[in-house]
Amino acid sequence: MMAASVRATFRLFQPLRPVPPMRIPLRQPTVPGRTTVARTMGVLPLPFFSKPRDFSLPNSSWGPEMVRLYEHYNSQCEVEREGGEKQKGPWKRLPSYNRVLKYATGGVYLSKLIQSKARLFTRNIKEPGASFEYVLFDNSEEQKCVGILQAGHLLEGPPGFVHGGAIATMIDTVTGAHATLLSGPVMTANLNINYRSPIPLGSTVVLESCLDKKEDKKTFVTCKVTSSNGSKLHSEATALFVSISVCKILDGV
Numbered sequence: 001m002m003a004a005s006v007r008a009t010f011r012l013f014q015p016l017r018p019v020p021p022m023r024i025p026l027r028q029p030t031v032p033g034r035t036t037v038a039r040t041m042g043v044l045p046l047p048f049f050s051k052p053r054d055f056s057l058p059n060s061s062w063g064p065e066m067v068r069l070y071e072h073y074n075s076q077c078e079v080e081r082e083g084g085e086k087q088k089g090p091w092k093r094l095p096s097y098n099r100v101l102k103y104a105t106g107g108v109y110l111s112k113l114i115q116s117k118a119r120l121f122t123r124n125i126k127e128p129g130a131s132f133e134y135v136l137f138d139n140s141e142e143q144k145c146v147g148i149l150q151a152g153h154l155l156e157g158p159p160g161f162v163h164g165g166a167i168a169t170m171i172d173t174v175t176g177a178h179a180t181l182l183s184g185p186v187m188t189a190n191l192n193i194n195y196r197s198p199i200p201l202g203s204t205v206v207l208e209s210c211l212d213k214k215e216d217k218k219t220f221v222t223c224k225v226t227s228s229n230g231s232k233l234h235s236e237a238t239a240l241f242v243s244i245s246v247c248k249i250l251d252g253v
């Protein structure tokens with residue numbers, strides 16, 4: 001019943017797609033010691049121009065390592081050619097909202113129709129820096145996706161270190177987003193993790209997801225979690241994602 005009304009809503013949104021986008025000035029969140037720059041975003045269809053928060057942009061809780069790594073990948077999202085002309089670089093930053101179905105609708109709060117209080121698990125704590133601070137970058141040519149994570153104090157497992165479940169969550173998030181980009185809608189079917197060394201609370205780590213192989217409905221990826229300078233291996237994982245149809249999601253699987 002609910003799935004049918006959601007599907008009807010999806011159909012309603014289709015005619016809105018070709019509406020020319022409005023250009024809306026957005027303020028870049030302030031990072032201490034850095035200049036604030038004005039940006040524009042032109043992707044929201046006219047009737048839905050209320051600005052959703054993109055959680056993958058820098059905020060004041062980000063430490064120097066988080067900012068350094070963000071800038072390292074972000075600077076490769078757009079590259080300057082010899083004549084000063086700008087073009088797409090090898091990496092793409094993935095925006096991140098706290099209602100996951102926004103990805104499917106281009107910004108519409110579809111979760112509201114399904115369950116008004118639903119929020120993406122990793123983005124549901126309001127205090128910046130307290131839990132998962134992360135940003136994902138995708139490199140489609142190399143079939144790689146990188147996540148930069150700063151693990152906050154609410155993610156404690158063993159004293160002073162990050163909980164294994166929180167690490168698994170982030171591995172699932174990075175590999176899941178990567179598999180989605182590679183294969184469309186998927187569900188995690190299998191996730192195997194070897195925890196090699198604990199992650200200190202508050203530290204910044206890098207998660208690198210690589211495509212292993214695709215076989216029909218199955219997408220196999222591997223993931224490594226390392227310290228921010230790459231010198232220490234924290235965890236390694238393999239994951240299997242199985243493709244599903246959007247109707248399956250809407251029908252509650």
Ligand SMILES: CCCCCCCCCCCCCC(=O)SCCNC(=O)CCNC(=O)[C@H](O)C(C)(C)COP(=O)(O)OP(=O)(O)OC[C@H]1O[C@@H](n2cnc3c(N)ncnc32)[C@H](O)[C@@H]1OP(=O)(O)O
Binds near residue numbers: 100176189
């Ligand atoms: C821009 C990017 C956007 C990103 C947005 C997202 C951001 C957030 C990202 C967060 C991400 C969070 C993500 C989450 O948290 S997803 C939430 C956690 N996952 C689940 O709840 C999944 C529950 N399971 C299922 O729904 C079904 O079992 C699935 C869909 C997985 C398979 O369905 P079904 O059972 O109907 O599959 P099939 O019969 O068509 O089989 C197909 C093939 O798959 C093989 N197989 C199946 N299972 C397994 C297994 N366990 N090991 C090995 N193989 C397995 C099977 O043998 C067959 O192979 P073959 O015989 O053809 O060779």
